[in-house]
Amino acid sequence: MKERTLLVIGHGMVAQRLLERLVARDRHPYTRIEVLSAEAVPAYNRVLLSSVLAGEASLEAITLQPSNWFRTHSIRLHPDAPVTGIDPQRQVVTIANGQHFDYDDLVIATGARPASLKLEGEHLEGVFTFRDVRDTEKLLNMSQRHRRAVVIGGGFLGLEAAEGLRQQGMSVTVIHRSSHLLNRQLDATAGRLLEEALEARGIHSITGETPRGLVGQRRVRAVELADETLISTDLVVLAAGIIPNADFARQAGIACERGILVNRQLKTSVPNIYALGECCQLGEQTFGLVEPGYQQADVLAHVLCGEAAAFEPSQVATRLKISGIPIFSCGQAKPGPDTESVIWQDHDSARYCHLLLRDNRLAGAVLFGETQDGPWYFDQLQQQRDLSAYRQQLAFGAAYCDAG
Ligand SMILES: Cc1cc2nc3c(=O)[nH]c(=O)nc-3n(C[C@H](O)[C@H](O)[C@H](O)COP(=O)(O)OP(=O)(O)OC[C@H]3O[C@@H](n4cnc5c(N)ncnc54)[C@H](O)[C@@H]3O)c2cc1C
Structure with a gap:
């Protein structure tokens, strides 16, 4: 087999998903896979940092794969190796200590960083x-x-x-x-x-x-x-927003706006360079949740193996990870000129449900206090089912609609 190197920049949640998708296949085109990470530790479940801060999980518990997983799959991890530049002509990447890495295919998965508010005093200790x-x-x-x-x-x-x-x-x-x-x-x-x-x-x-x-x-x-x-x-x-990490890609001449511009195959404007996760931008859209990044990783694994695949952004539901305060939200959150609202509220138990309908199809759902039916509403939203037969029961959830 011809020698072929895949170089991945960034070892976050989405890069790790891509690696897992690649090695799960019978074969992939790479004889060498190397990962350059700015962080000192291997990929972890960033979403659960909230639980770590709340004292509900340990850092060890959120690590995605043990070190022997990488050895087993002959993936070489380089921790503390922040990339500073790419030379697309020579197909070489440079890290902060001056070391160079060559590639046949390059994947940029550098995520995003917290936005500065440009406030006076942001540099202060604390x-x-x-x-x-x-x-x-x-x-x-x-x-x-x-x-x-x-x-x-x-x-x-x-x-x-x-x-x-x-x-x-x-x-x-x-x-x-x-x-x-x-x-x-x-x-x-x-x-x-x-x-x-x-x-x-x-x-x-x-x-x-x-x-x-x-x-x-x-x-x-x-x-x-x-x-x-x-x-x-x-x-x-x-904690007021994020900015895609696209600076060194921009400097390398890769087309960027807010994020690194990609097409539905996650290809950037430069041959053999791909981007995915929070650092990329498709059309006008950037991504601040992990689910679209996972979908992109699944698509990119196919693309790197020479198979037809395309990323189609879809709706994503969100939940707040604060125990004891159940919140679920999907689709449109605010009424528009063409939506109708179905609202149910119980002031005693602080439960609230606001459904937005467009042409009798769900356009959005906001649930507070009781979120068990969230996935069911999300399904209605995705399937765009005609709900006119259930309007009386709709705000009470799946069981009432079934009975109705
Ligand atoms: C506390 C917290 C809670 C969250 N909760 C949720 C949630 O409930 N649901 C949800 O969907 N999403 C949540 N998110 C967002 C989610 O974590 C991100 O959408 C997801 O991690 C994006 O994955 P990624 O691989 O694109 O980026 P990341 O996971 O950020 O990984 C990018 C990696 O690239 C590295 N990197 C950056 N620049 C360089 C460079 N120059 N060289 C080498 N490496 C570099 C970074 O250090 C990082 O390790 C949360 C995020 C945080 C911080």
Whole structure:
């Protein structure tokens, strides 16, 4: 067999899925597979860092494959090897210590990094992000020595960081730019219910506010709001969006916008270079969840083996990983001019269900308090079934619709 090298940049969740898909096949075209990772540890389940911060899982428990798995499949991992440049002409990649690696096929799976808010004081000690194992260890360490935290960003990541720090005994305030928490996944009512549930367990939320700056000499001491209110704190977590890691690809002349531009076969503008996961962009779309990355990895495994396959972005349902606050959301979260709303709310038990219908087909579902029927609604959304026969029962879930 002709010698052929696959080089993978980044060893996150999606790169690992691609490796698993490749080695699960009877044969693949590579005699050598090497992985260059900026992190010190092999791929782990990044999604579960929230559970690690909350003290519900250990770092060891979230590792995706033990080291012998890589040996068994003759995959060579290079930890602490951040890539600094690609030379597409010579088909060579350079890492920070100057070492070079050649390739026949190159896969870029570098994920994304937390966005900067460009606030004055972001460089101060005590200002953190929540993206990887190192961030999580630092936050755990800080939470043992300090009492107060401010999280900037009331999306999934910010709220899970807030809950983790609360579980470590900190008093936490969340500052969120939009008028309600999780504004991309929830409507205003569900957002308010969430705010109340968090308040009840000691997480205070300030919505409709963007901090003006972070205050302190060397260490952060407070967050200043637009009206000059100061919120004293010992640490700040920035969790207000992500940016695809595409810089070195851009410098190498690979076509990029926000992310590395790919087609449905995950090919970039440069021959033999592919990109997938949070670092890539298809059309106007970038990806901030793991499921589309997994689907891309499945497609790319076929493409690398010379088979026909194409990635089709699909709807993804989301859940908040805070135990005791069940939230499910899929599809459209806010009513539009062509949608009808079916709403059911029980104020006593703080349960809420908002379904959006378009032409009697589900366009979106927001569930708070009781989410057991979430997958069933998601299925209705994906299948675009005509639900006109069940409208009376629809808000009560699958069992009532079946009975109806
Ligand atoms: C705390 C937390 C909770 C989350 N919860 C959810 C959830 O509930 N559901 C969900 O769907 N998604 C969740 N996500 C998002 C999910 O983790 C990502 O969508 C997923 O990890 C993306 O996979 P990826 O392989 O594209 O990127 P990553 O997993 O980020 O992997 C990219 C890897 O590339 C490395 N890298 C970057 N630059 C270089 C370079 N120059 N050289 C070498 N290596 C490099 C990075 O260090 C990283 O190890 C969560 C994320 C976090 C941080």
